[in-house]
Amino acid sequence: MRYHEQISRFKKWQKDPASSGIDGLSINFDQDIPALCLKCPADRILEVASILQEGRPVFASLVVEEDGGDWNLGYFFYGDSNEGLIRLGTSVPKNRPQLSSLSHLLHAVDWHEREVEDLFGLVFEGHPGLGDFVLHEEWPEGINPMKQGFDALTPYPHREVSPRWRPVSLVRARGAFMMPIGPVYSDYAESAHFLLETVGEDVIRTIVRLFYKYRGVEKIAQTRTVSEALLLSERFTGTSAFAHSLAFCQAIERLWKCKVPDRAVALRTFMAEIERFRHHVAAVAAIAASTGLGVATSQAAIMEEELLRLSCRLTGHRYLFGLNLPGGLSLDISDPDLRGAVREAREVLQRFQDLRRLLTYTSSFLDRIEQVGTVSRECARTTGLVGPVARASGIVKDIRKVLPYALYKDLEFACPNEKEGDGYARLRILFDECKESVKILDSIAGRLPGGPVRTKQMEPRPGAAMGWVEAPIGAAFHWVRTGKDGRIERYRISPPSFLNWHGFHLAAERFAFQDFPIILATFGLSVAESDR
Amino acid sequence: MTKWILKGLATGIKTTAYPSVPETAPGVSPGRPGTTYFADKDMELIKHCPAKALFGKAGSVRVDYRRCIHCFQCTRTEGYPSIDWEDGFEWASLAGYPERDQVSITPLGRPFSRSVHIRIVDAGACGACMSEIAQLGKPYYNFHRLGLFVTPTPRKADILLAVGPLTDHMRLALQKTYEAMPSPRRVVAVGTCALSGGPFGPSFISGAGIHETIPVDFSVPGCPPPPLAVLHGLLLAAGRAEPVPLKSRDSARDNPGKEVR
Known part of the structure; x- marks a missing residue:
């Protein structure tokens, strides 16, 4: 069954609730979010989820909210065609916060459920791996910071970690050794900890320990x-700041019913593609660096710096901070400047393609990335990978195509995909996407509408909405609920890196230890984005 | 392999000549707001700063760079004149925390004038500061030419470069790194988050900067500070550059003889 057939089945049930055969299932369309909302009692959630997964939906986000004496849970999904979001909702009473885990049906929700258990104290029955996740072992059990009443601004006293604490190791074999990597590195890497269970050269099991950089963004955003x-x-x-602020702004604009001027919409699309281009160039530099190819690293790094300088000259900031505002942009960029930017981007792309040609003829480089870190299509689908990593494994899902936002509906661009799922396929995707990004820049600069770039007409309205973008790393969803006074009541970020780190171990296992940095680089994930 | 060598040679030298020659290429630095004299009615601009980095003094709006996060509200808010925007990037200074005796802070000194080893700790940074630090090792900035190196072990490190508001989960790692460094050692806090917590701290899970846990010697403000600002901070810690005051630089009106960049 395809996703759109699934949607039409639910719409049929919406008209005739009895025909579904599930007690207590109600279906309605929420214009604000916007999503087709399925609501069922907590004890029926497995049944509804198994019907839902027949349509092979892609998991987007799990949003938990406090509603009086209940916890409201919403699992969000999208499909492969422009049919919108589905929200699978249920609620459990606060005094008995237990419900069935969906992780064995929809493996992609696995980490989301762990996160919710840690931060909200909900127990997902049947989940194999609950426990310390976001909050590490020094955090007391039973204290859940996302609960209302927990003070976000007061430092929290911690218990000491028991000296007997050890990470769980599973591999029992002669010569088995657990190799710790991080969280402080000898270079510029972000803080994350990897535990590689090795026997000799081979990595048998990879454990990714994240959230060293957890800053509690979702909690501290509340009441702001x-x-x-x-x-x-x-x-x-910081490295995909524009994409994420765009998702946030779109959620606010959708909720507060604000019409963004055409010029701002076009400029936002333009800047988002500049950011994607710069991000992918930096990712290629990291891949070249991981294989020790000095000249290629330098070449890509030169282009990265040039794109950073281009961003700075256009918008005043090298990482496009301070540009997005709910209602438009803080700055107008003149048409000649944009045309100049496109010329420069085209020139950088030219050199970037030359670099690609050189790389494809360097056998020592290809030996290290070909058939390394392979993720099969099936594995990528079940773990819910997104973005360039998923597209390298044959999953053609791009939010710009399946849930078009900004100007993408009217733009012609290809969605590159590869089948092999190895490091080389991921590298090719990065190169191909850059080409498409510059094509998009070109077509926007050619037909930029005039007018203002910002609207002031915004009335705060209580409610909740979802905003989404295809960030450079993949699909990002931002859920925003505001109150009557226009302040944030709940902010939920589902970043693509979080979804992709969940599947990272698939690529890093069964390979030699020295391949690990290369696999890590070809995944190109951000720790800050995942940790929030 | 010859193809790569030829490619490298054909590219030529991209590296900046800073600090021997001032770097003026457009886009190397976003610049920052500076002390600005306003009419009384426009002093209300202070209220529009979401980071609470602006304050009024003697008819002028000044900037606390430990808090400024480059949100551009003070130059792009409708109905107000724009604050003066400074170019340049030489932003590093002594740490400037009142609880620390500033006179006791000295640069590393002569033995380190040709070779300084750096350890970097990401204590919860957003990635932009790390990306800017990483640029230093790349062709446009190439800090190896100045004898600055990133070291694989804290035992050989002279300077600790700390980034991010210091999340709880990184506190132990930062402390251990600092303790493992031999003296003389210097700590350079890079970015607004490392100096004041930025938009994240203080909160239940992150602090209000690195100085709460380890003593900070030098500050590099900015969100993120551009690569050359970080380089300025490193040169300062090595005793090879002059500091500038952390609070907004004295304007031309206070100090007619001094040039404002």
Whole structure:
């Protein structure tokens, strides 16, 4: 069954609830979010989820909210065609916060459920791996910071870690050794900890320990004004700041029914593609560096710096901070400047393609990335990988195509995909996407509408909405609920890196230890984005 | 392999000549707001700063760079004149925390004038600061030419470069790194988050900067500070550059003889 057939089945049930055969299932369409909402009692959630997964939906986000004496849970999904979101909702009473885990049906929700258990104290029955996750072992059990009443601004006293604490190791074999990597590195890597269970050269099991950089963005955003939360939305991950602030702004604009001027929409699309281009160039530099190819690293790094300088000259900031605002942009960019930017981007792309040609003829480089870190299509689908990593494994899902936002509906661009799922396929995707990004830049600069770039007409309205973008790393979903006074009541970020780190171990296992940094680089994930 | 060598040679030298020659290429630095004299009615601009980095003094708006996060609200808010925007990037200074005796802070000194080894700790940074630090090792900035190196072990490190508001989960790692460094050692806090917590701290899970846990000697403000600002901070810690005050630089009106860049 395809996703759109699934949607039409649910719409049929919406008209005739009895025909579904599930007690207590109600279906309605929420215009605000916007999503087709399925709501069922907590004890029926497995049944509904198994019907839902027949349509092979892609998991987007799990949003938990406090509603009086209940916890409201919403699992969000999207499909492979432009049919919108589905929200699978249920609620459990606070005094008995237990429900069935969906992780064996939809493996992609696995880490989301672990996160919710840690931060909200909900127990997912049947989940194999609950426990310390976001909050590490020094955090007391039973204290859940996302609960209302937990003070976000007071430092929290911690218990000491028991000296007997050890990470769980599973491999029992002669010569088995657990190799710790991180969280402090000898170079410029972000803080994350990897435990590699090795026997000799081979990595048998990879454990990714994240959230060293957990800054509690979702908690500290609560009770803040929209303009304060905007700062968090763009600064929790500096290297894809524009994409995430765009998702946040789109959620606010959808909720507050604000029409963004055409010129701002076009400029936003333009800047988002500049960011994607710069991000992918940096990712290629990291891949070249991981294989020790000095000249290629330098070449890509030169282009990265040139794109950073281009961003700075266009918008005043090298990482596009301070540009997005709910209602448009803080700055107009003149048409000649944009055309100049496109010329420069085209020139950089030219050199980038030359670099690609050289790389494809360097056998020592190809030996290290070909058939290394392979993720099969089936594995990529079940673990819910997104973005370039998923597209390298044959999953053609791009939010710009399946849930078009900004100007993408009217733009012609290809969605590159590869089948092999190895490091080389991921590298090719990065190169191909850059080409498409510059094509998009070109077509926007050619037909930019005039007019203002910002609207002031915004009335705060209580409610909740979802905003989404295809960030450079993949699909990002931002859920925003505001109150009557326009302040944030709940902010939920589902970053693509979080989904992809969940599947990272698939690629890093069964390979030699020295391949690990290369696999890590070809995944190109951000720790700050995942940790929030 | 010859192809790569030829490619490298054909590219030529991209590296900046800073600090011997001032770097003026457009886009190397976003610049930052500076002390600005306003009419009384426009002093209200202070209220529009979401980071609470602006303050009024003697008819002028000044900037606390430990808090400024480059959100551009003070130059792009409708109905107000724009704050003066400074170019340049030589932003590093002594740490400037009142609880620390500033006179006791000295640069590393002569034995380190040709070779300084750096350890970097990401204590919860968003990635932009790390990316800017990483640029230093790349062709446009190439800090190896100045004898600055990133070291694989804290035992050989002279300078600790700390980034991020210091999340709880990184506190132990930062402390251990600092303790493992031999003296003389210097700590350079890079970025607004490392100096004041930025938009994240203080909160239940992150602090209000690195100085709460380990003594900070030098500050590099900025969100993120551009690569050359970080380089300025490193040169300062090595005793090879002059500091500038952390609070907004004195304007031309206070100090007519001094040039404002």
